[in-house]
Amino acid sequence: MAGARDTQWLRSLWNAGIASARMLGWSGAELDVDVLLARAARATGLSDFGDPGFREPLALLVDGLAASAHADASGRQFLAGFIGCALENRLRIVAAEHAHPDIAGVPVAAPFVIVGLPRTGTTLLQTALAAVPGLRTLLNWETRLPAQLPALLTPREIAQHRARVAREIRFVNWLSPALAGSHEVGADAAEECNGLLLIAMQSQLLALFAGARYEDSLYASAFRGAYEWHRRYLQALAYRQPECTWVLKAPAHMASLAGLLRAYPDARVVFTHRDPVASVASTAGLNAAMWRLVSPHGDRRAIGAQAVATLVRMHAVAHAVRARWPESAPPFLDLDYATLAREPLATVRRILAHFGVAEPPGVPDAVLRQLRALQRRRAAPARYTCAEFGLDEDDVRAAFAGEYAFIG
Numbered sequence: 001m002a003g004a005r006d007t008q009w010l011r012s013l014w015n016a017g018i019a020s021a022r023m024l025g026w027s028g029a030e031l032d033v034d035v036l037l038a039r040a041a042r043a044t045g046l047s048d049f050g051d052p053g054f055r056e057p058l059a060l061l062v063d064g065l066a067a068s069a070h071a072d073a074s075g076r077q078f079l080a081g082f083i084g085c086a087l088e089n090r091l092r093i094v095a096a097e098h099a100h101p102d103i104a105g106v107p108v109a110a111p112f113v114i115v116g117l118p119r120t121g122t123t124l125l126q127t128a129l130a131a132v133p134g135l136r137t138l139l140n141w142e143t144r145l146p147a148q149l150p151a152l153l154t155p156r157e158i159a160q161h162r163a164r165v166a167r168e169i170r171f172v173n174w175l176s177p178a179l180a181g182s183h184e185v186g187a188d189a190a191e192e193c194n195g196l197l198l199i200a201m202q203s204q205l206l207a208l209f210a211g212a213r214y215e216d217s218l219y220a221s222a223f224r225g226a227y228e229w230h231r232r233y234l235q236a237l238a239y240r241q242p243e244c245t246w247v248l249k250a251p252a253h254m255a256s257l258a259g260l261l262r263a264y265p266d267a268r269v270v271f272t273h274r275d276p277v278a279s280v281a282s283t284a285g286l287n288a289a290m291w292r293l294v295s296p297h298g299d300r301r302a303i304g305a306q307a308v309a310t311l312v313r314m315h316a317v318a319h320a321v322r323a324r325w326p327e328s329a330p331p332f333l334d335l336d337y338a339t340l341a342r343e344p345l346a347t348v349r350r351i352l353a354h355f356g357v358a359e360p361p362g363v364p365d366a367v368l369r370q371l372r373a374l375q376r377r378r379a380a381p382a383r384y385t386c387a388e389f390g391l392d393e394d395d396v397r398a399a400f401a402g403e404y405a406f407i408g
Helices: 002-023 033-044 052-068 073-099 101-105 122-130 155-175 177-181 194-200 204-210 212-221 226-238 251-263 276-291 300-324 337-342 344-354 363-377 393-399 401-406
Strands: 112-116 135-137 245-249 268-273 332-336
Touching: 033 052, 033 073, 052 073, 052 194, 052 204, 052 212, 073 101, 073 155, 073 194, 073 204, 073 226, 101 226, 112 122, 112 251, 122 135, 122 245, 122 268, 122 337, 122 344, 122 363, 155 177, 177 276, 194 204, 194 226, 194 251, 204 212, 204 251, 204 276, 204 300, 212 251, 212 300, 226 251, 251 300, 268 337, 268 401, 276 300, 276 393, 300 393, 300 401, 332 337, 332 344, 337 344, 344 363, 393 401
Parallel strands: 112 245, 112 268, 135 245, 268 332
Antiparallel strands: none
């Protein structure tokens, strides 16, 4: 409790500092569309955002955050910075494509995509599968494009960029110390790729804070166009790099699975499954830690109810897409969390075999080495129960009854 009180005191002091800075004209905590666009342009020295279709969802997002997030000054600074990062990435992608038109020819072929309810082993599987020679995944520092494409930077410049991202991560961990126990956050850690959709301002990432109107707009749009930017970002990262196959991961892809498969029709999709009671409780705990990023106060019952509603909707959308897919060529593989946790190497081999990928030399050593590194980096996992968030376990089981068919 003393640590929590210290964090609250420091946060209050930070908020007071932001208030003073605003009196002097600083706009770093402003959630305003024009201010955000202008700040991104100043930060990059660029002005071409590409297709203006992103402005409507950006306005919905900003309006939703202003109305729903109840953020304090440091929380608004975090949200403005997050959106600003996506806008800067967008500017840099457009500029890079103008400077290097051959980026459009960089292949993003047959990616492995890991989805499933949150807290079902997606990070564990991402780490293990991406260790296979010839495969690679997205790292946290790569989710923020530097001024030049990574392939055009010197090792020293890349190290400086990684250090900058690490400083930003320390600010995030300071705002919400509990986050480290729910989600690994580090500059060199494997990262979810749904944040790339925020370049189109169509991402579940901030829907947690932006309210129902913004979230409804995402489903109504079917994330149309968002995965085009997702692909363009991966092409920019892979430009002039050794050819590879991507391992992508985000539970939120369940909400936009149809859009993902439109953009990547050859995707190899792996669903992870776990007892929904454990998954929902852990998700609510993660969401509570996320709420601490924007506000020191959070209603745990409301957080629990929101977690269930969001996951039920995502789950229904994903399985409706699966049900419509031709049985003759399903791109899906289902994995049980317990088996994955017990036999990660065997699980990796099963995935490769299922999708007809020959196992390259060195897989056992590479996979086990990465898993040992993950274990050393990870903080002790936080443990949560449904009851902490006002949820009844039987109600959760009923809401996700279909999941039990995939659990051994």
